[in-house]
Amino acid sequence: MDVNLRSAVNFGELLRKNPQASAFYDNCTQEQRNAILLQVGQTNSAAQLKALIDNLPSTAL
Numbered sequence: 001m002d003v004n005l006r007s008a009v010n011f012g013e014l015l016r017k018n019p020q021a022s023a024f025y026d027n028c029t030q031e032q033r034n035a036i037l038l039q040v041g042q043t044n045s046a047a048q049l050k051a052l053i054d055n056l057p058s059t060a061l
Helices: 003-016 017-025 028-040 047-055
Strands: none
Touching: 003 017, 003 028, 003 047, 028 047
16 A cells, blocks of 8 residues: 555544544635645654644634
8 A cells, every 4th residue: 555545544443533633624624634735745654643633623724
């Protein structure tokens, strides 16, 4: 599986497990979502991805 695709799948799985981050993401504009997904693609580990999601509601976009 491509690394970016794997990151996207993991992002979706972790996002579903975090209701606060999920609600934040649902309310983002398409531009904001694109910016978040760019950050997802730059993560190098599961821990970084989880930290990104855990901090998503406090992210200034």
